[in-house]
Amino acid sequence: MQRNNRKIHVIGFNSFEFEDLSLKTQKLFRDIKNIAVPESFSNEIREWISSEDNKIKNFYISKSNINLIEWIRSLNDEVILISRGDPLWYGIGRILTKHFSQEELIFYPANTCIQLAFSKLKKPWQGVQAISIHGRDSIELTKLLKLKEKRIAILTDPKNDSLFLIRKNLKELGLENAYEFWLFEEIGLKKEKITLISSNEILPKYISDLNIVILLKKEIIHTKAHLPLFGINDNYFKTFNDRPNLITKREIRVQLLADLELPETGTLLDIGAGSGTIGLEALRIRPKIDLICIDKRLGSKALIRENAKRLNVLPKKIIEGDVMQYLVDGSKEYQINLKRIIIGGCDKNTKILVINELTKFLSKGDVIVLPLITYEILQDLNLLFMKHNYETGINLVQTYKGLSIIEGTRFEPNNPIFLLKGKI
Numbered sequence: 001m002q003r004n005n006r007k008i009h010v011i012g013f014n015s016f017e018f019e020d021l022s023l024k025t026q027k028l029f030r031d032i033k034n035i036a037v038p039e040s041f042s043n044e045i046r047e048w049i050s051s052e053d054n055k056i057k058n059f060y061i062s063k064s065n066i067n068l069i070e071w072i073r074s075l076n077d078e079v080i081l082i083s084r085g086d087p088l089w090y091g092i093g094r095i096l097t098k099h100f101s102q103e104e105l106i107f108y109p110a111n112t113c114i115q116l117a118f119s120k121l122k123k124p125w126q127g128v129q130a131i132s133i134h135g136r137d138s139i140e141l142t143k144l145l146k147l148k149e150k151r152i153a154i155l156t157d158p159k160n161d162s163l164f165l166i167r168k169n170l171k172e173l174g175l176e177n178a179y180e181f182w183l184f185e186e187i188g189l190k191k192e193k194i195t196l197i198s199s200n201e202i203l204p205k206y207i208s209d210l211n212i213v214i215l216l217k218k219e220i221i222h223t224k225a226h227l228p229l230f231g232i233n234d235n236y237f238k239t240f241n242d243r244p245n246l247i248t249k250r251e252i253r254v255q256l257l258a259d260l261e262l263p264e265t266g267t268l269l270d271i272g273a274g275s276g277t278i279g280l281e282a283l284r285i286r287p288k289i290d291l292i293c294i295d296k297r298l299g300s301k302a303l304i305r306e307n308a309k310r311l312n313v314l315p316k317k318i319i320e321g322d323v324m325q326y327l328v329d330g331s332k333e334y335q336i337n338l339k340r341i342i343i344g345g346c347d348k349n350t351k352i353l354v355i356n357e358l359t360k361f362l363s364k365g366d367v368i369v370l371p372l373i374t375y376e377i378l379q380d381l382n383l384l385f386m387k388h389n390y391e392t393g394i395n396l397v398q399t400y401k402g403l404s405i406i407e408g409t410r411f412e413p414n415n416p417i418f419l420l421k422g423k424i
Helices: 023-031 039-048 066-073 093-099 113-121 139-146 162-172 250-260 277-285 300-311 323-329 348-361 375-387
Strands: 008-013 034-038 058-062 079-084 105-108 129-132 151-155 179-185 193-197 211-217 267-271 290-295 317-320 338-343 367-372 391-397 400-405 408-413 417-423
Touching: 008 023, 008 093, 034 039, 034 066, 039 058, 058 066, 066 079, 066 093, 093 105, 113 151, 113 179, 113 211, 129 139, 139 151, 139 162, 162 179, 162 211, 162 400, 250 277, 250 338, 250 367, 250 391, 250 417, 267 277, 277 290, 277 300, 277 338, 290 300, 300 317, 323 348, 338 348, 348 367, 348 375, 367 375, 375 391, 375 417
Parallel strands: 008 079, 008 105, 034 058, 034 079, 129 151, 267 290, 267 338, 290 317, 338 367
Antiparallel strands: 151 211, 179 193, 179 211, 367 417, 391 417, 400 408
């Protein structure tokens, strides 16, 4: 790395008004001959300097590539390099630090476009998840969307139709109505434009290349209109805030409901119910069954109640506590006409104890279904079913979600799940 007395002044700004610069920065522009400026706003920068001074300035139109690095290296004098916002935040600063010494580089950050955007929205921006898809793929964006982050800021790429891609990813993940979609064009400049675009609205035809998108998660008011009979979108259900993906995915749920062979009446025991999605959908299909949901996670009872309200169904009982304690000390209402059992989120030993305890209350044609993630537990429980003379069935469900990327469609795998079915 070359070392000399040259200083590289990397100046970020949010305005084309010379007067908006600090007095120190204004003096740098007057004193320094060499100025590198992006082509998109080179004319505005030239206007800062008098026609007489322009004759002695050495302007370089920067494309932020290796040619810029070589031009700077060819200079022995001080140089100004102009950037937008903070040069060290998804800007030219990261590249410069790899080619020049720390002694040469001096940074003058301005507000980032995200700071400006949130100030316009009058909302705090701590906790925002920022992602750039400028010259990058959108894999990291889909990860943030699947986590249902509350605030997502996206630096777009005008060359790759980023806005259309973002909208498509939202729709593919069933999140098109889950976020406010804010488009910011030329934020902080004279032609600044801020637009809230609804999910059913066509994107504007003409959009400035200088744009960013802010996604703000909104509290959705759910209605039962337009819901399918079963296989309801995952995003319709409320989940634990700290574990938004702790839910039996739609594709697994559909197969589980089929394997249960739901009767018209009887008791369905949903053990390790989590958000209640399986049992509540079963109740929606068979409204006369008695659903008992059990989960030991703190807050699960309120969560299942909320999801029951969204689906307009009413479980017979929701228990927030340990299933074994309930089976020992409960009022034994689970014994009354017990027909179907789902055993979800609990450890192997608990599953074994539950099967041993409840099998004696089942009759011919009754069914237990377990979603499992490991082959070893599958083997052990399958042997247990055989010991109790169950008719067993095993399905491995592996699905892939098609997500749009710049080059086309990428298929992202969901976690494979074993479905073990035992039928008396």
